[in-house]
Amino acid sequence: MTTPLLNDRDMEFMLYELLDSEQLLNRERYREHSREVFNATLDTAKTIAEKYFANHNAKGDANEPTFDGENVHQIPETKQAWDAFAEAGFLAAHYDFDEGGMQMPEIVLRIANAYISAANIATAGYGFLSLGAANLLRSFGSEEQKARFIPPMQEGRFSGTMALTEPNQGSALADISTYAEPQADGTYRLFGQKMYISGGDQSITENIVHMVLAKIKGAPAGVKGISLFICPKVLVNEDGSLGARNDVALAGLLHKMGYRNTTSTVLSFGEKGGAEAYLVGEPHKGLHYMFQMMNEARIGVGLGAAILGYQGYNYSLNYARERPQGRLPSCKDPESKQVNIIEHADVRRMLLAQKAYAEGAMAMCLYASSLFEDAETAPTEQARSDAFELLDLLTPIVKSWPSKYGLKANELAIQVLGGAGYIREYPVEQYYRDNRLNPIHEGTEAIHGLDLLGRKVPMKNMQGYALFKKTVTQTLATAQADALTTEFVAPLQQALDTLDDVTQTLLPQMARDVDLGLANATLYLDLFGRVVAGWLWVEQAVVAARGLQRENLHRDDDNFYRGKLQAARYYCEWELPEIQPQAKLLKDCNAVCFDMKNEWF
Amino acid sequence: MTTPLLNDRDMEFMLYELLDSEQLLNRERYREHSREVFNATLDTAKTIAEKYFANHNAKGDANEPTFDGENVHQIPETKQAWDAFAEAGFLAAHYDFDEGGMQMPEIVLRIANAYISAANIATAGYGFLSLGAANLLRSFGSEEQKARFIPPMQEGRFSGTMALTEPNQGSALADISTYAEPQADGTYRLFGQKMYISGGDQSITENIVHMVLAKIKGAPAGVKGISLFICPKVLVNEDGSLGARNDVALAGLLHKMGYRNTTSTVLSFGEKGGAEAYLVGEPHKGLHYMFQMMNEARIGVGLGAAILGYQGYNYSLNYARERPQGRLPSCKDPESKQVNIIEHADVRRMLLAQKAYAEGAMAMCLYASSLFEDAETAPTEQARSDAFELLDLLTPIVKSWPSKYGLKANELAIQVLGGAGYIREYPVEQYYRDNRLNPIHEGTEAIHGLDLLGRKVPMKNMQGYALFKKTVTQTLATAQADALTTEFVAPLQQALDTLDDVTQTLLPQMARDVDLGLANATLYLDLFGRVVAGWLWVEQAVVAARGLQRENLHRDDDNFYRGKLQAARYYCEWELPEIQPQAKLLKDCNAVCFDMKNEWF
Known part of the structure; x- marks a missing residue:
């Protein structure tokens, strides 16, 4: 029994009935699109998800990335999936036509990506990190920076990361100690260590563009002294060809409970004289810039949690429909046929709770995506500004509620399966392990509580x-x-x-x-x-x-x-x-x- | 940082203040003991726990048992721990002096075992299963059966299992299909498959005594047709020496999310003509007998869950006391010293909740143990009967509440550690994976809800x-x-x-x-x-x-x-x-x- 990817009828409901996304076609940016184009995009995503991502969700978990001191090794399906994702254009789809994109609305791409994450959230992670890093460059980078780094990220030759956390600073970014020394040529040299950097090294792209928070020497204390830098793994020549290896080294891989095929890394910057890096935007505004990527990533984390909850729900629902066991309390005849467990009231409770959490979380994240879209493309200034304010308010909730209740759904999926739920021969325990990450990364619940209130x-x-x-x-x-x-x-x-x-x-x-x-x-x-x-x-x-x-x-x-x-x-x-x-x-x-x-x- | 094993002060509180176990010394059975003897027993358990169990808790998780088609392989520390446990007399301590035991009270042994489980719950599992199987024999076996099987189980040469579940029947024992054919010599031959049998095969003892539920051919349908059998892995001659291999085969190991060093097995009985087995007690009363072992095991499951919750609490508490991060909301000076995270109100909430769950669950299970003791040795018939009735009522709760809230405690322990909590470099994620089993085995929550109400x-x-x-x-x-x-x-x-x-x-x-x-x-x-x-x-x-x-x-x-x-x-x-x-x-x-x-x- 394989797990169905989400539920097409429900995705259609969310997209066209709940969020009425067809009205996007009235907006200037989407005039050349149609409902058919939206649906074709989703179909492409589903096809790729089924063919290139679902095939190694369990395998990537059982064979996590390794590091031989020089290179990271991953199962080959990882790169095949990445390449398929890139070739289908998903690393560029949201850009305007004149930027090499498909000018596709946020909400359609979120659902497309949801199908891919539903198949394999760990391998899907590389794409979303890279999209976020490129978007950060797109918003705040110089023309020269954008020209040099965005096209290879759109093509999938380069990937991107966000490098914030350090061994001694997780939630308290104000106290990061990675620092940047300005050079005569206008570049910087970075020194320090970053930890828990997802995708910080891997075996799928020829280069990695790290978006790094660091303090320029002499900067003010606290968050007001944080700047944002581009620091590529391999230096890029002006003509776009690859140059020397930069002074960014993988100090080691971390070994997670789940989400295993997304590498989690410790990166050392500047052990050999300084990692070449380029300031993005103005000095000391790094955290402000990074918040764009974080806010995008926060919706992504919420959505990932919703998806994992959804997949556990799908699997346990099918299991409950097929597994005979026991009889209703009113049946006293031991020779009567057993019922399928979906007939037991408590199993129905666990399925209904999962439905409420998973579909509720999905609705929440897609609603947030529609606000994200409206903040950019709604027809009036008032509508754009309202959408922005509402999304800003709700972001801590969109990140946290699905993370908490998606995990709870996965706990229930295991319980529906009983003993089978606890063994790795069935997929639900992996969803649970994968999902336990979501209440932690991109800000713990405590951080979001403080942010909200x-x-x-x-x-x-x-x-x-x-x-x-x-x-x-x-x-x-x-x-x-x-x-x-x-x-x-x-x-x-x-x-x-x-x-x-x-x-x-x-x-x-x-x-x-x-x-x-x-x-x-x-x-x-x-x-x-x-x-x-x-x-x-x-x-x-x-x-x-x-x-x-x-x-x-x-x-x-x-x-x-x-x-x-x-x-x-x-x-x-x-x-x-x-x-x-x-x-x-x-x-x-x-x-x-x-x-x-x-x-x- | 290693995790302390439980909390000596709290165990002293539970044993002597909350449950006033010193009054046990007034009872006939314990007249020769003293508080010093109780404490020495706990000290021995702690020493063994620290030396032989704690050393491979993580290693046993990372190197789970394997099966080469012939034998099960486990890390050698498993057998060393088993041997130390047996040599210290813990497989016999609760028996009367004249049975070769130490006549030790239930509550003292529960706490002794709690220290051992705190160090390594998966390896500890073999001992508790074996104790339960031997107790079942002690209560319902014939004199000949007891003489043949109990001494080697007390010595640790044989271990024991409980074999109830089948691939098609988990919660619905009424429908098991393993059957027994009576033989002319009074023995039986078993045919069928059992699944999720913990310790069903291993590399630590020369023999395994399976206590198997099966239906004698022609027995009534439902639970009224279930009988209990002894079915050893290796046949035992009348003189106690080992005979031929019985027709019980390991069909395969199951691969659990946690609790990995306790093997979980699929066993095939009778693939080569029938597994020799001996009826325990009367025909068709097997489930009734097995309930003794299950009820004992249910307190054990609750206690295991409490212990895992306790260990997560211990580790996260020490971590919170040592990890500096951030400042209080009222502190606006970015150059001031960071506080240890225990100063953050939300971290205190997570620690206090863990304390409430872990110590509450511990109190619940030890209270149940004191009822178990009183049902046997309280001075008056009324007191014994009251203790029995109260324990009978509370057993579903003693099994379920710690399993649910112990797991919740482990979820919070991870959250206190943040990113560190999610990686296998720290112990709390293993506690969480281990503990997810407890709301499932020995009856799911749904089963216990129905039993209670x-x-x-x-x-x-x-x-x-x-x-x-x-x-x-x-x-x-x-x-x-x-x-x-x-x-x-x-x-x-x-x-x-x-x-x-x-x-x-x-x-x-x-x-x-x-x-x-x-x-x-x-x-x-x-x-x-x-x-x-x-x-x-x-x-x-x-x-x-x-x-x-x-x-x-x-x-x-x-x-x-x-x-x-x-x-x-x-x-x-x-x-x-x-x-x-x-x-x-x-x-x-x-x-x-x-x-x-x-x-x-």
Whole structure:
């Protein structure tokens, strides 16, 4: 039994029904496209995913990359997959036509990439890192830098990385110690070590473009002294040909629990006199620039977590439909036929929870992608700015909620399979191991909690927050107007009111004592995330209810929409009420953890 | 940094303060022992754990057992550890003196074994399986069977297994298809396959005694047709010498996510004419007998989960005390010294939650062990019977709550370490992988939910349930009487009332419609488990409060007791309120999952 890649019907629902992406065709940038072009892009991605990525998801896990002191070795399927991805144009598809791209909208590419990650998230990682690095250059690099590095990254000859973390600094970027010495020719020499750099070395491209955070000697302390540099593994001559090996060395590979075919590296810069590097943009603005890549990557992490949750759901659903075991409690005849385990109420609970988490997380990440798109191409300045503010507010949630609940879905997928779920002969344990990374990288939950409550909510007079409330209120009005969805109004309204109540209590508290006020920020992140997920489930229910009222509905569509309604019901009745005890702790500014002393542990 | 094995101060607290095990010395069976003997037993276990088990916990994970078609190969440290465990007498310590044992109480041995499992749970597994198999023989075997098999199991020359599950039957034992053909000489021949048999083959003992469930040809259908057999890997002559190889073959090893140095096997019985086997006790009573081993094993699984949670807590606590990173939100000076991460409120939350889960789970399993002891050796018939009933009620919880929350603790340990938590260079990811097994084996959560609500609670006119309520009520009275613990009375009382309210609502519902009434049994299991854990935290707080009032208290003890109080506070304020939304779903007999249809997924 292989795991189906996502669910085509659901992807169609998300793209065209929930997010109404067909209206993108009215925008100038997409005038030459059509729904057929979008679908053909998705088909290409699916074909590549099935042919070049799915074939080595387990193999790449069982045979992780090795380092012989000189070169990294990976199973050959890794490079074949990379090449297929590059040849199909996915490293350039989002660029404008005149940049060598296909001018494809963000949301279509996110779904295309979702298919590829669903097949093999570890190998897919190289592509997404490289896309992010190139986008950073595209936004902030000089014309000369762009001309030299972007084309080979579009072609897949070069890949890219983001090199932020150091052995002594993970979350605390302010304290990085990698430094840059300016040279007479305008270049810099980098010295220092970076750690947990994904794709920091590999066996698939002839060069790697590291986007490195470092401090120029004499720079101000803290985040205000961080600059961004391009530091290629191999120097690139002006004509684009490869020059000497740069002074960036792989100090070693790290051995992860999952995500194994994405190398995780320790890189040493400047052990032989300094790694040649080029300043991007202005000095000391590196962190600000890097946030573009991080924010993109954060949606990507959320989406990856959603996808892994989705794949575990797919596999365990098929398993539950085929595995006979036991009988219902009411059946006392030991000679009667066993039922398939999907008939057991608790298995249905575990499947429905997975559906709620996986499809909810997918909706959240694709909604974020649509905001990303709107921030760039919406027809009015107001619409663009609103989308930007809303995305800025929601980014910590889009990264964190899917990471937490996607993992929870994978835990349930294992449980549905029982003993089979725990052995490597079945794929679900790998999804679980892979997914455990997502609540950590691109900012831990704690970091995002502080970002959300400490910065994003109060920012600009709570503009993003107000936009979110307005958006939910619109959904409530729509839900109220349709008999099929009125049941969802009260729980969502209550959740929104609870969030608002908590927020209004916490903000003045933070002003009085910021340490205590932010002490439970991770809890706030989870509560806010649940409200966003709840809203997106009601939104999905509204769209499904509309679908159900179409004439001559195909039986499959009828089942699909009813499944959406039932999952929304599950979310509203089983998950949303859990925010109430959280809200109480937050409103009380509960200090039990805050007050715990080191010596009491 | 190595992980400390458990926490000696806490084990002393559990053994002598919380469970007052010194009073065991008043019982006839333990008259010749002393507190010093108990402590010496624990010291021996610790020494062996440190010397022979801790040395290959990571190595056994990285080099899992292999099978060449003939023999199983394991790293040599496995057998060395087994031999040291056997030589120290731990395979016989609980037997009476006249059985060649040390007449040691259950609770002391549970803690001794906890130290060993803390060092290496996978290698420790062989000992516990063997102890359980021998105990089953001791209780139900004939004198001849006992004489032939128990001594070599006590010496460690033979090990034991429990062989229940089959490729097609995991939770549904009623449907096993392994069958037994009676022979003229009174023996049987077994035919069939067993799967997920831990220790089903290995490289450490000269023989393996499989305790096998099978149906005698012509037996009634269902559980009433299951018998228990002894089926040794190698036949044993009457004089105890080894004979021919029996017809039990290792069909293959399974490859687990964790717990890797415990082999998980597929065994084929009777491929060459039938595996010689000996009926234990009477025909068709096999499942009843096996429940003794399963119930023992269930406490063992809970304890294993608690221990893994404990080890993750220990490691992440030390890490948090030593790892500098970032500053408090109130600190705006980027040149100030970084704080150790234990200073961050969210890290303290994650440590306090781990403490609450790990020490709470440990208290739960050791309390169960004390009930196990009391059921055997309490001075009055009433006390023995009460202990038995209470343990019988609580067994599903003692197995399940630690398995769920011990794993949650390990998830948090990874999160405290951040990126370091996700790589195999640190031990916490292994604890997490190891612990994922525990909610599955010895009955999944769903099985225990059904057992608790469907059988254990209503059983014998709710006698066990009434005893539990009485026990909690006593704790409430004690807590009320001490100013240091009155704060815990209201939350625990509310939790108990909630449990009672839910239970009284569900029982008539089950009578009306058993399928719907039991549909949310897993949720009930979790709610009940939280109440038991909450009770044990208040009980620990009561004991800690008493300790705080001792004169001339050492500073370390003062800190220790205050930590217990703060963890009880955490549990009462952060965890117990979460049962309220669960209670609502249960009381409403919420049917969202029950009503979900196969075709809607």
